[in-house]
Amino acid sequence: MAEDRFILTPTGYETIQRDLDDLLEQSKGMAEQMAEVHDDTEFGEEATYQNVMEDKERLEQRIAHLRGVLLRAEVISDEDPDPTRADPGEKVTVWDFSAKAEVEFQLLSTEEVARGLAGISTESPVGQALLGRRVGDVVEVDVPDGKVKYALRKIERPQF
Numbered sequence: 001m002a003e004d005r006f007i008l009t010p011t012g013y014e015t016i017q018r019d020l021d022d023l024l025e026q027s028k029g030m031a032e033q034m035a036e037v038h039d040d041t042e043f044g045e046e047a048t049y050q051n052v053m054e055d056k057e058r059l060e061q062r063i064a065h066l067r068g069v070l071l072r073a074e075v076i077s078d079e080d081p082d083p084t085r086a087d088p089g090e091k092v093t094v095w096d097f098s099a100k101a102e103v104e105f106q107l108l109s110t111e112e113v114a115r116g117l118a119g120i121s122t123e124s125p126v127g128q129a130l131l132g133r134r135v136g137d138v139v140e141v142d143v144p145d146g147k148v149k150y151a152l153r154k155i156e157r158p159q160f
Contacts, residue, residue, distance in 0.1 A: 007088040010160040012112035020066040094150035
């Protein structure tokens with residue numbers, strides 16, 4: 001990822017740390033499995049050993065990625081430097097002109113959304129359009145289904 005830093009909520013940071021801990025545990029079990037497969041492998045079972053090696057490589061890549069995320073993480077604090085601007089971690093309420101209804105989004109990093117935290121990625125078209133906006137601003141965003149138009153009505157900083 002080209003990002004220099006990852007802006008994470010405290011919950012997001014803890015979730016990623018737990019995921020990393022789980023992967024490190026899996027890695028320990030993978031080493032034992034590799035030793036067993038290697039000892040039991042005969043000529044015809046080389047594909048089994050190769051599959052285990054590929055699984056180990058994928059696991060190591062995931063571990064390296066999460067370590068990189070945590071090393072470059074900037075954890076959001078309770079203090080809001082500009083409460084009038086929509087920033088990562090904040091909940092925004094918008095008026096959806098086409099649905100004629102209010103919609104609420106929490107602006108989260110892609111890493112947090114990928115781990116099941118409820119929110120919208122700050123890297124998505126809608127997330128990018130809302131970042132830095134103020135109450136009263138209207139944004140029009142191209143999405144796969146066409147264009148959406150939102151008016152920003154409220155910005156809230158959750159207590160972390």
